[in-house]
Amino acid sequence: MIPAIVPFRIKKKSIEILNQRLLPHTVDWVSCKSMKDVFVSIREMHVRGAPAIGIVAAYGYVFGALKLMKKNFSPKLDEVTALKEYLDSARPTAVNLMWATTRMEQIFTKLLAEKADMGAIKETLFLEAAAIHREDEESCSRMSHAGADYIASKWPGKKLRILTHCNTGALATGGIGTALGVIRILHQRGLVEVIYADETRPYLQGARLTAYELKVEKIPMYLIADSMAGFLMKQGKVDLVITGADRITKRGDVANKIGTFPLSVLAKEHGIPFYVAAPESTFDREMEHGDSIPIEERPAYEVLEIQGKKVAPDVPVLNYSFDVTPAENIEAIFHDGSDKVFRSAKL
């Protein structure tokens, strides 16, 4: 299953990033030829979605490492460390970014220790980034099938009404998506009645990206304002909620796009199961509790303006980009590991 749209294209000397800020009405590819270009594209959210950010950062790391080598064939340790620190600072919450840059740094450090030549370094780093990319594609497929199997066995033969938040599809990953991947597989199996897609303010990933992906795939849907989800649940119109994740702690707390936590509380209030789908790279094995996850705050203009148009007077804004859903509110996390369904601390 090849998604009709991809978030980036790998070229010989560049990576072209689809500027998702302008979707769905304008298709604009941003050519990134340096680590800084990639950093800016991540920070400015031309590319978003935790898995996609990780992949793009891996390719960005290749640019950074090669530039460093050209300047100084035996770079100092702090110069190497600076590469990863720079890329990691683009978005602090999603752990996939740090996971990918850590993996790249390990290879790069090893190659330097082995005194590998420039050609070998270039090839090996590029292959590692490509491996991260390919593994994410496979991971999407495995977790999507795992999630669909789990859900199909829970509601045998039932066409489901599923609520989702943000964009977790092909545009957010290297494959068919995480939560939207599960939805794609359920739809293939004839098990989707309708998807309720939260528009997902302030960045409107749901309205702009999920609506677009669902439309292309001809999956029945309704777009709703984020604040409508609770009323739909109260009316008995939602069978389950499924979202992606930006970081999952050891006990199963999940950082995800702002608005996810309230959905989990509303689902609990109405006895509706709440699921998460995420690749292994989203699990932070070093962190115990969700309260420790750094939460990115983004600029005020994202709330004060919509698509460049001012909607509010100049007033102070809080713009948290993520929130944390405690493990207790999550029935299961679909992932791509050997057991494929992660049951959190409560289970």
Added chain:
Amino acid sequence: MIPAIVPFRIKKKSIEILNQRLLPHTVDWVSCKSMKDVFVSIREMHVRGAPAIGIVAAYGYVFGALKLMKKNFSPKLDEVTALKEYLDSARPTAVNLMWATTRMEQIFTKLLAEKADMGAIKETLFLEAAAIHREDEESCSRMSHAGADYIASKWPGKKLRILTHCNTGALATGGIGTALGVIRILHQRGLVEVIYADETRPYLQGARLTAYELKVEKIPMYLIADSMAGFLMKQGKVDLVITGADRITKRGDVANKIGTFPLSVLAKEHGIPFYVAAPESTFDREMEHGDSIPIEERPAYEVLEIQGKKVAPDVPVLNYSFDVTPAENIEAIFHDGSDKVFRSAKL
């Protein structure tokens, strides 16, 4: 206390309605010279806010009644009934509209029965609309003081962090507002630390109107996306929630702007008191349960477009304009009756 901004101005032969769709960046007054003009302004949400709609509808009724009289000095019963039915159909959820038109119809019917002359009918109907207007102004003041008294006695001397939804201020009423009226009085008494104003998608009453009113009044505030409220509560940053209402049933269930119900669930989850402020005209003494309240669905474009700019592909939309908060989730309703604090069925 005179609000710096009012939602309409009464002229000799017209009512000028401030087009709130264009606020805060454009101040445009729509001149209404007929009942139909008023109907359109209500339906198109040039004027919104349950109490303001009621007042404007009363003036609109005067235009309609006089036009009918000019056509036929002894109108038939169904012609008279049609006036009220027409105006009521503009917005189905807020009961203040029906309350005001019922009051106007009763006077008009009485005048017709008394065979009053044209001049007397004109004057009496106009005075009745003006009375509805003035009573709402006084009502705002009474309920705002009642609410502020209640809250001040619950948190003596504490500067409060208050979350509110939609716009419930001078722009929504004939006076200083309902929930925002309570906030105004608390601020006068030095009891406000900060207001968190939900932007209130899809119509952005919070971003456009509440932010504007709070800015003019110099009340400290943060504008937030609706989906951020839950995370602020989880972080312990919210002392109380207060909203307005569009209809309150006998048992105390409250229809209000979409997004109110989820706030009440989140408040309950975090042990945060949830309050409502509304005038007597919002109480529907005929209706027992919130499930009976008709919920307005509005056009798809309000979600697909923002200020005329397309943000999503053409996909199906659900656009419920209101939801219902059960009495159990509300600690108290501040109103303007003799006891001033309504305790719902649970209490």
